[in-house]
Amino acid sequence: MxxxxxxxxxxxxxxxxxxxxxxxxxxxxxxxxxxxxxxxxxxxxxxxxxxxxxxxxxxxxxxxxxxxxxxxxxxxxxxxxxxxxxxxxxxxxxxxxxxxxxxxxxxxxxxxxxxxxxxxxxxxxxxVDWDPPANNEEPxxxxxxxxxxxxxxxxxxxxxxxxxxxxxxxxxxxxxxxxxxxxxxxxxxxxxxxxxxxxxLGVHQRALGARSMTLRGGLVRLTDAVLTQFHPDADAAPDTRLAAVAASSARLEAALCDFAYGRDETARAHLDAAGAALGFKFRLTGRLAKKTMYQQDAATVLVVETEAVDASAAGRGRTIADLGAGEGVAAAAAAADLTRATHGLTGETEVFQLPHLLSTAGAVLGNAGLGAAEQAVLLGWSVNVKLGQAEEDMNLAQMGAFVEAVMAQPRSEFMVRAMAELQMCRKEAARSRTMERGLLEMEALVMRVRQSSGVSPRVRALGALSASAPLLPMLMKEWALVQMRFGMVGQAMEVFERQEMWEQLCACYVMLEKKHAAEAIVRKRLETAPEDPRMLTVLGDLTQDPACWEKAWEASGGRYVRAQRRLAERAHRLGDWEASAAHWELALKTNALHPEGWFSLGHCHIKLKSYDRAIEAFTRCGQLAPEHGEAFNNLAALLLERNRPKEAYTALSEAGRLLERNWQVQENLARAAIRSEHWLPAANALCKVTALTHGERCEVELLSSLVRHLRDLNHQIAADAAAGDTSPDAVGRARLKTHLAAAVGTVVRAVVQSSAASPDVWACAAVYWEAVGELKSAKECHLKRVRGLQGRAWKKETGAFEAFAEASIAMCEGQLAAAAADRAVAKRELSAARMHLQSVLKQAEGVFGEHAMFGEMQAVLERVLAAEEELQTA
Incomplete structure (x- = not known):
């Protein structure tokens, strides 16, 4: 030391x-x-x-x-x-x-x-001389x-x-x-x-079932003071190891608090600073390793590789044996005197707990150079991965890399090591090949933390507040939930009853179709404490009697927010939007840090047509839960209705990032982007729509807006070239045209090959090909548009005639352009245009001879005849 x-x-x-x-x-x-x-x-x-x-x-x-x-x-x-x-x-x-x-x-x-x-x-x-509460059977x-x-x-x-x-x-x-x-x-x-x-305040928040606004406000103020005192400059290295550990721990604890309140970006910044204070740098990389006993060929696994670490960190902390860990599942189980429920389960499996690297050069696995402070930082990053990753496989792989790096260390502190073991238990319990070992290890861990296990309170306190450790009741709850996955419902119910987790206990009874037993337990508890808001609420959950929730609210003096939330949810299910909104407002007045409450309140206000209040509610939801994609989507829809496209685009950008697989959200994003003139994001969003729907869904209005803008860009770029404009704006337009043409082309190709290829889609495709200079492809699209509109309807109905006439004019204009561009095909193109227009005009003359579109087709026919005459005399 x-x-x-x-x-x-x-x-x-x-x-x-x-x-x-x-x-x-x-x-x-x-x-x-x-x-x-x-x-x-x-x-x-x-x-x-x-x-x-x-x-x-x-x-x-x-x-x-x-x-x-x-x-x-x-x-x-x-x-x-x-x-x-x-x-x-x-x-x-x-x-x-x-x-x-x-x-x-x-x-x-x-x-x-x-x-x-x-x-x-x-x-x-x-x-001790005070009288206990009446009818209390417990000490x-x-x-x-x-x-x-x-x-x-x-x-x-x-x-x-x-x-x-x-x-x-x-x-x-x-x-x-x-x-x-x-x-x-x-x-x-x-x-x-x-x-x-x-x-x-941080520990108090762990003891609560939901976020507290009061605690959050206090933590924000105090954390600023702490970081100013103990981490004044992230770029200045502390002069001693202990000062570095203090600076790192201050940042790490701030990160854990921010994670608890959903401020993931701020938390990640704190984690970066925590590592910097220790001079600790690492990266995730791949290494060849064997993960199972009988594996013949090595596979790539994700590991943590150190790039820089404080040399004074080596040799610190307690050995794993001193901490009562590392004996293996069988020894730990025997020491913990595990329950008979796990008798017959075995931790033996061909899957290694830590991958066996073929080469450990530079890798943390097998490297003894990390102190407990560095290990705590890695566990903080594992929390970030657990909260921030949507894909389960990648979640487990990245989280496992951080945890395995800590588990490979021969020295640590009790709570740091315990949290690494807990993360490992979670990982193994989630996989079929290691789930038995995960259950046994979790049980051994619970017993070792609860019992003395030869580790003094002084040693247990080291790093305890810097590790992402749940309170013991929550650890017991997690253990019970793993037991339930193995069918050990009775053992899980014993844990729930011992920890007075009445909601979970009653859920087990209901699952076992013993709802009457659950109700009997709750009523017996109410005989002891008839004014207990928690038990009254649980009784209401079982009986669905709103009187129980109302009594719980009154018994708590208007403070027990769960009762109001239950009343709000019931009114919401019944479609009583006004009552539901009133209950939600009462609950949120007591504690505003409840994102789902704000979301439900916003939905109620939409039903009540109070759109401004709905916008406010969804905004608060998005602020409290930046990962709530539906809140951003609903907010954007309301902003679009209020003709606020720029704000709607910002909200939908978040929604599109969070709900990337939802084509409706991507389509809304494209619509908001077009209205706010963000053309390239609009095209990219429309690409995602076609990819998610395999080209079966395409909003023609959106595609039309994009191809028209592409055409306008062509005109602007041509004007810039004619004027010799080389300004940054001109260069930016050219670059935008290149990227936009590629993105819109992806949409066009996907849609025209699907059943969504309507005449309007072919019209958009024709404009697109004209904009990129592919006149032959444009001519084919015009022809397919005309063929799609052919039928008897255009000869009788005004709307159908106007659409057919517009398509015919566009096709003939394209043929005129093709004839002017290439004299080799001019005769054929002009002849086809002339015959088509003469046929259409002859059939439409009796009904639509006075229509303006009839006159426009006659004018185009005259141009075609003039071009043919010019071609013959040339």
Missing amino acids: GRPTAPPPSLKPEEWRLLACTLPDGYDEAAPSGDDLVELVVEGRYAAALTQAVSLGVLPPAEGCASLREWSTAARSHIKQLYGDMSKNGLLLLTSGVAALMSFCQASLTGPASSESPALTATLPSL WSGDRDPWVLREAQVDGEDLVCGRIDALDMLVLASMLLWEPLADAEPPAALPSWAWWAARV
Whole structure:
């Protein structure tokens, strides 16, 4: 290990020590602070640290308080008073808040369950004397208190499950670290405060089932302060390894938060900066490898290859054996005492977990040069691939490359390694040849994280907040869902019931056609807590009784947004658009970070013909969910109706990128592009329409607009040439004409060979071939257009006659042009034009002799006769 590193001048040694105990590779780098409370936190003795903090007066006594809610009011006032004198109390408040946060992380993120209860009932012994809620059959503790649950449900959003251990510690951490900053700036004397407060909000978001607008707003403000302090210049290399790890972790945690809120582009920028802070560069490349035991010929696999890495990263972290991992499936299963449900399954398979490279020169696989911080960056990129790729095969291949690079390292940190193993389990459980091994490995991982497994809380904390780790309840849920894929529904239901995931449990009962059993469980829970909004909503989901959802909304004091969403969805199904819109507006007023809510609200306003409000709703949906192609498509359609083609084109460009296989979206994109005069994108979009429909679909109006513009470009280019214009505009027109002609030609060729080749299509094709100088092809298209319009209808109906006359005139004009261009074929072309016009005029004279188109055909015939006469006299 390296020597202890002095903190940056702006940070106190105690702050640096607290940060270092949560950074990858960080614990052994920071020198001891000399503060007893700080050292208790660093050593992972969070309950002892909180007890000592209480004795130092960071929290008020509970005597005289009738409930936890009443005590919290006194506690907030007391904390605010302490915050007023930061020079004296700042470090005490910060350390106490860190202890509370890490207590929650130990209980619900990193494990293992602590024998020393970190709950408020242990920290404040007088709380034990309070009476538990009536009719409660379970042992009561602070993390089960209704006030704690209400405080944790920010913006009315539900928790990921009913049972999250040490939830009161998360609320306490928020009271100590975040709430003082709600209306104040982070203290300048303690620069790391903002980072810890941001971590509280980030972990709190993981505990919620949906995005919270309040938490998002706080994270945006705090992240800016953190990055300014810990990563002021992405181009300046930090002077020590620990400073580099801190800068990288700040960026990495910001990226994970942005991923959680759907800001993928910003998150990717943070990931780039996180690697740059470490001097870490890599690339994805192909290598020859064997993936199975009996594979004869090597195949190309995707691997991560390092281009630059900090030499001081080598040898850091703990060995895989020290972390309790790497024993193989059988040993891990035996150590974890797996359930009897997996008896008979085997992890033995001919597929290697990591590909065996034929040459490892320069590749990360088998390279021991990556520290835990670099590994965490690679895991961050695997999250990016998982969220950003649409194609499943490419998703698994790219994600697997990052994960395999981490799994190949002989040293790591506990949570970094655990997240790499989780990603590997997901990959293997998704493939038939390795799914049994994936299930066994996931089960072993769950047990190792939940139980002590010989790894102390201090070691588990290293890198835990920089890894994309789900809370333990969500890890348990994922494990249960994998069990269900194997038909182990009973075992999955046990997990759901233990974690109080009532929705999933009831879904299992309904799947087993035991809806009455699901309803009985919910009603039994309601006997204990009749005003529980969550259980009332679940009962409403089972019975489809809107009264349950209305009661849940009232019981929560108008905060439980799931109840309003259910009411809105029911009204939407019934076609009651006005009621649905009203319910959605109530829900979105409580928490606006719900893209599907805005999308549904926009649909309601379309039905109610409130188009401006629909535009606003779809705009908000697109802002919150940039991957929501349908929202951009609907928004663009409304903008086109409002005659705002430029904005519609912008929206449809996003929709076309996201819904590339949807020909309707591509056709709308072409229409908006033409109306906003983006000609080449319009032609490319129309190419995609013909490719997706195999030429069977082509909007003639769009194709006609493109070929007319191509013809106009020809005239402009000819005028530029005549005037000797070589300006950038003239050069740009010539370049546009080349690309546009190629794209439109692709459309024309596809359409004329399909059943969609109508006379109007042949007319467009003729104009196109004339524009590119292919007069012979144009003449054939004119002829096919005329033949397509021939019949008895044009002799009687005015519209049919006008179309036939226009086609005849166009064909004869083409023949006149061909005769003028080539005297060798002039006689034949003029003769054909003359005979055609004379025949048409003779048949139309009785009905349409006075029609204007009749006169135009006579004029063309006169020109043809004059050309023939000129040809004979020449």
